[in-house]
Amino acid sequence: QTVAVIGAGTMGGGITMNFLNAGVPVTLLETKQEALDRGLATIRKNYEAQVKKGKLTQEKLDARMALISPTLSYDDLKQADLIIEAVFEELGVKEQVFKRLDEVAKPGAILASNTSTLDVDKIAAFTKRPQDVVGLHFFSPANVMKLLEVVRGKETAKDVLATVMQVAKKIRKTAVVSGVCDGFIGNRMIEQYVRQALYMLEEGALPAQVDRAIEKFGFAMGPFRMSDLAGNDIGWAIRKRRYQEHPDMKYSKIADRLCETGRFGQKTGAGWYDYKAGERNALPSKLVDDMIVAYSKEAGAERRKISDEEIVERLVYALVNEGAKILEEGIASKASDIDMVYLTGYGFPLWRGGPMLYADTVGLYNVARSIRRYAQQPNGDAWQIASSLAKRAENGGAFN
Known part of the structure; x- marks a missing residue:
């Protein structure tokens, strides 16, 4: 009442x-x-x-x-x-x-x-x-x-x-x-998605390319525009907590570098992009692009051309793989629950049915094969394939 x-x-x-x-x-x-x-x-x-x-x-x-x-x-x-x-x-x-x-x-x-x-x-x-x-x-x-x-x-x-x-x-x-876990369903999965997005900057992509590729796939907003809207300091605070609680978990430090310069996103008029006062349009920033290239050099990463297809796969399959772990742990009771979270809270394209259903459409065998391929690349340790995903892929099964 x-x-x-x-x-x-x-x-x-x-x-x-x-x-x-x-x-x-x-x-x-x-x-x-x-x-x-x-x-x-x-x-x-x-x-x-x-x-x-x-x-x-x-x-x-x-x-x-x-x-x-x-x-x-x-x-x-x-x-x-x-x-x-x-x-x-x-x-x-x-x-x-x-x-x-x-x-x-x-x-x-x-x-x-x-x-x-x-x-x-x-x-x-x-x-x-x-x-x-x-x-x-x-x-x-x-x-x-x-x-x-x-x-x-x-x-x-x-x-x-x-x-x-x-x-x-x-x-x-x-x-x-x-169920109870760090980040519940939505934020726990988005963390792996953002982690891949940052690795791709280190490996050769730029924010505008990553955002454009995933928006073309149908997302309402790419990871960098999303981060600028939410406030880059929020992710920074979570990462600082991670560094203490899970020192074994590796992250690209590229986003921390951005935050150290005070570029927290739309609210400060500058983040991954530049913003004009009173406008929400994200304008690519030469300063940020130069900072990213310099960071790659410092990290000893060799920059290469990353295709839009790779961007989409790494972002979406990062969601799928973490979603599979969430199901294994009983945090979500069924795959369609995870899909509902992504369709109603994270701007996943409606016509693709959510990350888990999309994985079923692509075929779990193909998803697993791509994940194993990305695990062989630089920063591949971010890809521990979920056992339930591997098992379903072998047996020709699906999440739904």
């Missing part, structure tokens, strides 16, 4: 709008008044834009805004049936929030985290009611994107899972259940 959202930033505001649109009252909590005012103003501005386009009436705007109860106090969350936190993506910050929620939330309230990569089991352990904790990973902008990754912790109760799946329908999201 009632929802509370913690954090009125981009994510918190977007999440709130989903519930207002469905007629569910939301208590919106922030720590400072100015942050709260800013969040409310953004929500109102988003609705006003819809009124201008004739998609919404002024009465509906007023009715939706009237459903929000803004607050600076956790005590106002006592009656909420579902509480979603959308605070900074750091375990220490989440810990403070969940310990406080444990004190104020009513018994049986569902406590959800909008984390995109953190361990939901660790977050649940900050409370005395881990059975009530679940991950609800909304995608940005949360009021637009269809996908909702529902992350089931090892203690998450069945009724909690059933309830949030039902709620997802109510707010018109496509919900996919994921």
Whole structure:
């Protein structure tokens, strides 16, 4: 009946709008008044834009805004049936929030985290009611994107899972259940995709060529335009965490070099591409291209011409191979779940049916053969073929 959202930033505001649109009252909590005012103003501005386009009436705007109860106090969350936190993506910050929620939330309230990569089991352990904790990973902008990754912790109760799946329908999201692992389904796979994209820069490609090839294949956006849009500093923060937690995992340091120069993407007017003030068009940057060529030399990599076909295969098969591992580990229960994540959250071309179905169409024997070939090339250690993929390829099987 009632929802509370913690954090009125981009994510918190977007999440709130989903519930207002469905007629569910939301208590919106922030720590400072100015942050709260800013969040409310953004929500109102988003609705006003819809009124201008004739998609919404002024009465509906007023009715939706009237459903929000803004607050600076956790005590106002006592009656909420579902509480979603959308605070900074750091375990220490989440810990403070969940310990406080444990004190104020009513018994049986569902406590959800909008984390995109953190361990939901660790977050649940900050409370005395881990059975009530679940991950609800909304995608940005949360009021637009269809996908909702529902992350089931090892203690998450069945009724909690059933309830949030039902709620997802109510707010018109496509919900996919994921188990707990770093990055869940979508971000865990995209990490391998981006890793290949960076290796190809090192080996001879340039950002515009990589993006163009995968966009021609049908993706809404190539990896470098995507990264500039999301903010290159986000990937940088995840890689820094990786270097500590998995020192054995190799990455091209080319993206770190870009971030060290402060080129974080559209928000700073410069990333893998240059941007003109107030425009979103990605303009190839001579500075970045020169930096990439210099980096290859430094890394002792011999630059070569990389075909569009190789770009597409390495990017898409990186998704497929990681997807196969996700199925083996039981993180996703079926291949079509993985495909839904990619069709509704990551701009995978709809008519190709998602990475796993696309692999079935190409034939797993052909996919496996290509992966083994790429494993022989420089940076080939990034390709440990998933055993389930190898097995299905041998037996003429498929994921779907």
